[in-house]
Structure formats: structure tokens, C-alpha cells
Amino acid sequence: MSMNRLCALTGAEFPLFAFSHCRDVVAAVSRAGGFGVLGATRFTPEQLEEELAWIDAHVDGAPYGVDVLVPEVVDPRVRELADNRSRAKAIDPSYQEFVNSVLGAHDIVPESQMPILAERMGITPENGLALMEVAFRHPIRLIANALGVAPASMITEGRKRGVPVAALVGAKEHAIRQAEAGVDIIVAQGTEAGGHCGEVSTLVLVPEVVRALEKAGHDIPVLAAGGIMTGGQMAGMMAAGAQGAWTGSVWLATPEAETSEAFREKMVAARSRDTVRSRSRTGKPARQLNTPWHGAWDAPDGPRSLPMPLMGMVSEPAFARIEREAAAGNAKARELVSYFVGQGVGLVDQVRSSRQVVQDFREEFIDAVTGLASIAGIE
Amino acid sequence: MSMNRLCALTGAEFPLFAFSHCRDVVAAVSRAGGFGVLGATRFTPEQLEEELAWIDAHVDGAPYGVDVLVPEVVDPRVRELADNRSRAKAIDPSYQEFVNSVLGAHDIVPESQMPILAERMGITPENGLALMEVAFRHPIRLIANALGVAPASMITEGRKRGVPVAALVGAKEHAIRQAEAGVDIIVAQGTEAGGHCGEVSTLVLVPEVVRALEKAGHDIPVLAAGGIMTGGQMAGMMAAGAQGAWTGSVWLATPEAETSEAFREKMVAARSRDTVRSRSRTGKPARQLNTPWHGAWDAPDGPRSLPMPLMGMVSEPAFARIEREAAAGNAKARELVSYFVGQGVGLVDQVRSSRQVVQDFREEFIDAVTGLASIAGIE
Structure with a gap:
């Protein structure tokens, strides 16, 4: 697999990004050649420190990242409550x-x-920033943010340390605002995604964001997020303009997950x-x-x-x-048992190990590309 | 471009299906190597006869199809009104x-x-069936239906005349029911599509339907519909398991459209x-x-x-x-000016001729596949 620019930027061998709240998933994915991203919002700074120390000890030097949530807008009803x-x-x-x-x-x-x-902790700007500080004390290769434009301190600190900053967006206008703020990677997340999401589907949003960034003169790689559970879908979104896939729900059906x-x-x-x-x-x-x-x-x-x-x-x-x-x-x-999960849940028919999921993605990816190339007479 | 099974079944050279209420679009797409499908519901049987005679005279022998709507379920409040x-x-x-x-x-x-x-006319079962009868008097290579399982008379008549029957679905259970009824092609249409649509995104629905059909032992080709405005997206959905694309909104931004x-x-x-x-x-x-x-x-x-x-x-x-x-x-x-259009409207930045749209799709398709093959080291 030859690398693309996103791989060069993050150190990922195969541009499959795995968002998980579970350190075992993060380490297993990164060790298998993907790129694990630990969702940090559930932890206190002390707990996050412990989780990242564990990952550092178990990831065999493979690259990984951290996702924090620093909401850009705080409801006025909450702002006064300290x-x-x-x-x-x-x-x-x-x-x-x-x-x-x-x-x-x-x-x-x-x-x-x-x-x-x-x-x-709760999802508040101050809590998000406290977690960010912990993350930057570790050898992370990506810091991701959602719920608005990445804060200036994240961009500055990322630049200083050579850590690319990724931002999740659900609309092209938001992608432009993130690019203007200095973000390095855009994660275009469709409405089918688990967790916080907008209204536009991944299939439409990805090329719309890619085109809007190009048109505005921002040369920034885009990851496709929302609904991606297979290597065929990952290849598909790369055909539509993404440089890789950002995934979440698929890791919830692994034995390692929380x-x-x-x-x-x-x-x-x-x-x-x-x-x-x-x-x-x-x-x-x-x-x-x-x-x-x-x-x-x-x-x-x-x-x-x-x-x-x-x-x-x-x-x-x-x-x-x-x-x-x-x-x-x-x-x-x-x-009543529920959790954040995307429409891709319809494609889950068994529980597989994180390592197996990465391997399946790789094989499905190659099969899909080979099949397409054959139809197009390129082989 | 080597053909796939869907092309063999319908005579399409390039598996880009264009749904349009406008005969000019239908004929132009089919002449350019795609496959035009005339939406018939706006016409009386007499008008449809005229439209299809025009297409027969202008399509240069290229294959085309007709889409009717025979609703499976009629609201009880309407059933008594003749x-x-x-x-x-x-x-x-x-x-x-x-x-x-x-x-x-x-x-x-x-x-x-x-x-x-x-x-x-209005969309009712009897009106849909009257239009179907007109369609079968012409050399169509596809008849498509939506709003429920295709009626038995459509399946029977299609078989007798060698005309494949396609059915639009928005959920995997519906695909299985259509397959059991004897439909030849499933159009898996995501929530981002213009017109009547379900809630699941195209990116998730396509592999979910392909897998469900395989699992149930139905060997039926699937077309991806909803949000597809470019050849890159078309290639993407084919990487995810579809045999081609069913499109609608993109043709509304042509000068030929209604x-x-x-x-x-x-x-x-x-x-x-x-x-x-x-x-x-x-x-x-x-x-x-x-x-x-x-x-x-x-x-x-x-x-x-x-x-x-x-x-x-x-x-x-x-x-x-x-x-x-x-x-x-x-x-x-x-x-207040409005019309049926999908989320892909966000990818429309100019009005182009139908012929140009087909050409752009072909080029984008090849570019996308070539790019993917190069990333995967297949070239």
C-alpha cells in the first residue's frame, strides 16, 4: 500500500482512523497499521494521563491520537454556572x-x-482544554476536536509540537471556518454517523467539503466519517475525494470496547x-x-x-x-439499553477483535479497488 | 469500459441511469452511452404514448426505460374515492x-x-398500471417502480417481453420483499435522494441491501441511488457493492430539463x-x-x-x-419556488447539457478509479 499525504502527515500506514473511548482498541488499531484515536471526554485529566501512559506502553511505537471536545458555543443558561x-x-x-x-x-x-x-467532567470548554493539555504531554500524532472551531491554543500548541490538528465538521461552511482557523485535517462527518452529527449524508458531504476547500484555496486533506464499516465503503469514499476514513461505530462491536x-x-x-x-x-x-x-x-x-x-x-x-x-x-x-452508534450498525453481524477489523478493512479495500479497476479496464 | 452484469441486462454501455421527467434528457443520456429512464407519472396515457414515440424516434436505437409509480398501499381515506x-x-x-x-x-x-x-392523473395504482401498459407497447429495456412491491402484472409482463423490472427501495427488508416478488434489479435509494425517500443513507443502505440479498440467496444486481452527482461518487458506490448508479437531481440542472x-x-x-x-x-x-x-x-x-x-x-x-x-x-x-431535489444539490455549481453530464461522469469515474488503483499499488 503506497502512502498518501494524510498518511505522511500522521504516520498512519493505512488511512483508517479509529475513534474509541477504549485504550485497548486504540492501541490494537495502531499496532495493526491503522490509526487509533482515544476519545478523552469521559476522563478526568488524571484518568486521561493514566490511559495515555498505558497506550504509550502498549502501542509499540505506532502513531495514535487523542480526541477532545472543546465546544465553541456554550448555552447562555450554562455560562453562569461555574x-x-x-x-x-x-x-x-x-x-x-x-x-x-x-x-x-x-x-x-x-x-x-x-x-x-x-x-x-461534562463537556465544557474548560474541561476540554484541561484534557488537551494532558494529551500534548504524550507523543500523540494527531489531536482532534469537534463541536465548533478548534480553539487557538490547540492550533498554536499543535504547530509548536508538530502535531496535526483535525476538526470534525458536518457542513461545508464549517470546514471553511476550520481551515481559516488553521486546522490541518478536516473530518467530514455525515448524518449517518454515531454521536453528534449534522444533517447531510457522508456521500454528499465529502465531495462538497473537498470542493469548497479547493475553491477557497485551502490545500487540506479530508477524512470521510459516518456510516463506514467496511473497506469497500472506505475505498468508495476515497473514490469520492477523501484521503481516508474516520470510523467509530465499528469498534463498538469489538470485545475490547467499553x-x-x-x-x-x-x-x-x-x-x-x-x-x-x-x-x-x-x-x-x-x-x-x-x-x-x-x-x-x-x-x-x-x-x-x-x-x-x-x-x-x-x-x-x-x-x-x-x-x-x-x-x-x-x-x-x-x-432501554442504548449508546451512540451510527446507521452503520445495520452492517454489524458479529463481534470481531479490533485487529481482525483492521485486517478485514484492508482486504475489503484491496478487493474493492481491484474490482473497480477491472470494470474500468485499468488492471 | 468493460461491461458488468447490469449493463448486459439493460444494454447500457456505462451503468449511469438517469431518471428524468423530460424526454430530451432521457434520449440524450441514452445516446451518450448512459441509460435514460422517463418518469411517467406526470402524464396521461395519451401523453405518455406521445413522449415515448418521440423518444423512439430520437434515441438512435439506444436502450431506455420508463418509471411508473404503482403505490402498493392506498390510504383508507382515499380508497373509496373513485x-x-x-x-x-x-x-x-x-x-x-x-x-x-x-x-x-x-x-x-x-x-x-x-x-x-x-x-x-394523480399517483394511484390504477393510473400507474395504465401508464405501464403504454410503456410496454414501446421497445423499453427497463421498467421501474417505486412506493412498494412491484405488482404481479408488471413482473409477468416484464418476463414475457424480456424487459427487466427494477424496484426502488429505502430499506433492506423492502429489497428482500421485492426480490421474493421476482424483481430483476434493486435500486437502493438513500435518504439524501430527491423525491420519495427513506431514512437510511446511500452509503449504508447499498452494502446493507447487497449483503441482505446475498444472504437470502437472491442473485440480483443493485443500483445505488441518492446523492450521486459525480463519477467519483458513482465509482465510490460501486466500490461499496453497487453495479451502477441511479441518478435524478443532477439532470434537473440541465437546460433540457422541465x-x-x-x-x-x-x-x-x-x-x-x-x-x-x-x-x-x-x-x-x-x-x-x-x-x-x-x-x-x-x-x-x-x-x-x-x-x-x-x-x-x-x-x-x-x-x-x-x-x-x-x-x-x-x-x-x-x-417559494421548489421542486423535488436531493442533498446533492449542494454539488451543483452550473447548468450543463445532459450530454456533457454523461461525459463528465465518465471522466470522473475513470479518474477516481485510476487514483484509487494507484494508491492501492494496483496500476
Whole structure:
């Protein structure tokens, strides 16, 4: 496999970027010639330090990256609240009552007072920047950001250390703004992606972003994200103008992932239509496995979602409770088991090791290109 | 270009299928080595006869097809209404009042009684079957159907005459049902497509449908539809498992198309985010250029959409009026100019002839495959 410019920039042998919250996935992908990117938002700075030290010790010198979330825009309702404890107090008690009613309808006995997540970091600019500082203390080869234009300190620090900065975007205007801010790699993420996503499909967004960047004179490589679960799709998006693939959902169905057995079983059973783009978990539109939780919150008479990070402070303890109940054998609770996953879940039909997924991608990629070349009479 | 199985089945030289309501586009594409498919639903049987006779006289013997709509399911509110005049009477007058309010807000003086479309065919099973009969009297090389499983008479007649039957689907379960009914070609159409569409993106749907058909033992070629505006995207979807591309929106920006100048100008200006999937024109979810019309109907307090074909009987005279007013220079009316178009509208930056579009697709296709082969070290 000859390298392209993106590979040269990041050190990836095969331009398959794997976003995961699990260090084992990150290290396994990078060791197999792909490029693992650790999602850092779930960790405190101390925890992230520990995770990255582990990766450094297990990645055999292969390149890897870190993804942080530094939201560009903070809801005015949140801006005045300095810490998670004051934020928790600001949440109207009717939200907890609504959570209790949804859980109660699924055989989960409401606790007298549900734990409102106060010890977790939450997705805020200051938390994102604290994680970024930890990341830059490690030999990372990429730092990625989403939820708005990358902050100036990330661009400056990346330049100083020779670490390329990648930014996730869901619209061509956002790609231009990122390029103007000095970002090195654009990840064009379609609406079919798991987690926070826009409305435009990957197939349309990738060439639209590539063309808009060219037209504006920005010579920046683009990674395609959203829906990519196979090497054939990866080759396809590279035919449409991307220099590689950014993937997430496919790693959730590996034994190394942070997902529960119940969720992995639901992934294997799910069709592509079983996801929903909903504000009901983080406060921003994010694609996830559709469950009665989402139906209840998104109903016309459901409660308005809270802004980020308040919504996560309400939802995450509930989802933790759901997982515990499902693991203990509560069948109704299992109906509520959900996680951030894209429409590509419809292409998951088994649990495979991360190493195997990279190998399958490589083989499918070569098969797809060989097949196309043969049709086009190029071989 | 060596042919694949789909080309052998249809006689297409290059597997680029062009859906258009305009005979000029159909003939030009087929003459240029693609495969034109005439959308027949706007015509009476007599008009369709005339259109197909024209194509026969102008296509130079190249293969072409016809697309009809025979809805599998008819809304119970419509089933008892035998003709368009009784259907028109069944529409609550509040709908016409709402149309008048939307038009009035855009400087279109409401007529005392708006013309409710009674002379047009409307999308109903009997109308679809009448058009199918006309189509089979011509040397077509493909008949396509959407809105449910192809009727038995279409399959039988297609087999008898050696005309392959294609069916548009938006979900893998639908592909299996079509295959079981005896359809010869599946068009897997993603949510980014213009017109009636489902919720799953093309990039995910194509491999999901290909895999589901294989698993169920159906050896049927799949065309990718939705968002495809370039030969690079076409190559991409073929890398992901399709045998060719089914396209629509790209032909609306040709001078031959039935679109107005105002609409073509709006296409060139539009971004991919400027479309909306809405029931407000046909009664079923269909993607179209987003305008204040759609905002008004789809608002939480907007009227419920009517079932097909009643909704079109309300909306089509309004859109005809909007086009006339816009053409006469009414700037506010121009804001309402809309048509069925996919997210790929974001990739339209000029009006090109149909012949040129086919040529560009061919060149982009070869460039994309050559580039991929070079990356993969295959050349």
C-alpha cells in the first residue's frame, strides 16, 4: 500500500482512523497499521494521563491520537454556572421525575433521589482544554476536536509540537471556518454517523467539503466519517475525494470496547433504521440506538432537552442504571439499553477483535479497488 | 469500459441511469452511452404514448426505460374515492385556506377559488398500471417502480417481453420483499435522494441491501441511488457493492430539463443543507428544496398532510401558480419556488447539457478509479 499525504502527515500506514473511548482498541488499531484515536471526554485529566501512559506502553511505537471536545458555543443558561454542583442545582426537578417515569415503565424502581452526575467532567470548554493539555504531554500524532472551531491554543500548541490538528465538521461552511482557523485535517462527518452529527449524508458531504476547500484555496486533506464499516465503503469514499476514513461505530462491536454485552448483542441484531438523531442524551443532536427513552423525550409532549452539559448530567446516571439492571437480567430494562452508534450498525453481524477489523478493512479495500479497476479496464 | 452484469441486462454501455421527467434528457443520456429512464407519472396515457414515440424516434436505437409509480398501499381515506373529482370534494376547505395564507404572505394574491387539480392523473395504482401498459407497447429495456412491491402484472409482463423490472427501495427488508416478488434489479435509494425517500443513507443502505440479498440467496444486481452527482461518487458506490448508479437531481440542472430558470438558479445557489424531507407536497415523505412553504406546513401547529394523492391535488396547483408568479418577476413568490431535489444539490455549481453530464461522469469515474488503483499499488 503506497502512502498518501494524510498518511505522511500522521504516520498512519493505512488511512483508517479509529475513534474509541477504549485504550485497548486504540492501541490494537495502531499496532495493526491503522490509526487509533482515544476519545478523552469521559476522563478526568488524571484518568486521561493514566490511559495515555498505558497506550504509550502498549502501542509499540505506532502513531495514535487523542480526541477532545472543546465546544465553541456554550448555552447562555450554562455560562453562569461555574461547576457541576451548581449546574446540578439549576436543573428543574421535573426532569428527574420524567427520568423516573421512563425507568419506572421499564421495571426499574426509581431511587428516592436519582444521582445527578456531579463528579464527572461534562463537556465544557474548560474541561476540554484541561484534557488537551494532558494529551500534548504524550507523543500523540494527531489531536482532534469537534463541536465548533478548534480553539487557538490547540492550533498554536499543535504547530509548536508538530502535531496535526483535525476538526470534525458536518457542513461545508464549517470546514471553511476550520481551515481559516488553521486546522490541518478536516473530518467530514455525515448524518449517518454515531454521536453528534449534522444533517447531510457522508456521500454528499465529502465531495462538497473537498470542493469548497479547493475553491477557497485551502490545500487540506479530508477524512470521510459516518456510516463506514467496511473497506469497500472506505475505498468508495476515497473514490469520492477523501484521503481516508474516520470510523467509530465499528469498534463498538469489538470485545475490547467499553460497550456492554447487552449493547453488543443489540448491535448485531439492529438494522440501519434502528438509530435516531436525538437531543435526549447530550442536549445536542447525536445519533444513537433508538429505544423507548428516545421516544419518550422526543415525543411532541415530551420535555424540552436541556443544554449541554446539563442534559448529560440527567441522562448518564440513568443510562448507567439501565446497564446495571439489564446486566442483572431485567428484560424490560434491556429495552432501554442504548449508546451512540451510527446507521452503520445495520452492517454489524458479529463481534470481531479490533485487529481482525483492521485486517478485514484492508482486504475489503484491496478487493474493492481491484474490482473497480477491472470494470474500468485499468488492471 | 468493460461491461458488468447490469449493463448486459439493460444494454447500457456505462451503468449511469438517469431518471428524468423530460424526454430530451432521457434520449440524450441514452445516446451518450448512459441509460435514460422517463418518469411517467406526470402524464396521461395519451401523453405518455406521445413522449415515448418521440423518444423512439430520437434515441438512435439506444436502450431506455420508463418509471411508473404503482403505490402498493392506498390510504383508507382515499380508497373509496373513485376519481379525482370526488377526491377534490373530499378535501376540507381549510387546506385551500392554508394554501392561500402561505401564498398571500408571498405577494401572491389568492384567487377566490384556487384550482384544485382535477384533470391530472394523480399517483394511484390504477393510473400507474395504465401508464405501464403504454410503456410496454414501446421497445423499453427497463421498467421501474417505486412506493412498494412491484405488482404481479408488471413482473409477468416484464418476463414475457424480456424487459427487466427494477424496484426502488429505502430499506433492506423492502429489497428482500421485492426480490421474493421476482424483481430483476434493486435500486437502493438513500435518504439524501430527491423525491420519495427513506431514512437510511446511500452509503449504508447499498452494502446493507447487497449483503441482505446475498444472504437470502437472491442473485440480483443493485443500483445505488441518492446523492450521486459525480463519477467519483458513482465509482465510490460501486466500490461499496453497487453495479451502477441511479441518478435524478443532477439532470434537473440541465437546460433540457422541465425545471424553470428560477429553480435552476436556486439549485446553483443551494447548499446540501437546503433540502427537507417533507410530506407537504405529495403526502409521503419526499425530499425537496426547502422553502417557507415547507416551514409553514411542517410547523408543529401546521395542518396535517393529506394522504396521497390528495396532498398533490392541493399542492401542485399552488406550485404551478408560484412558478408563474416568479417567472413574472414576483420576488417574494420566488422564495417559494421548489421542486423535488436531493442533498446533492449542494454539488451543483452550473447548468450543463445532459450530454456533457454523461461525459463528465465518465471522466470522473475513470479518474477516481485510476487514483484509487494507484494508491492501492494496483496500476
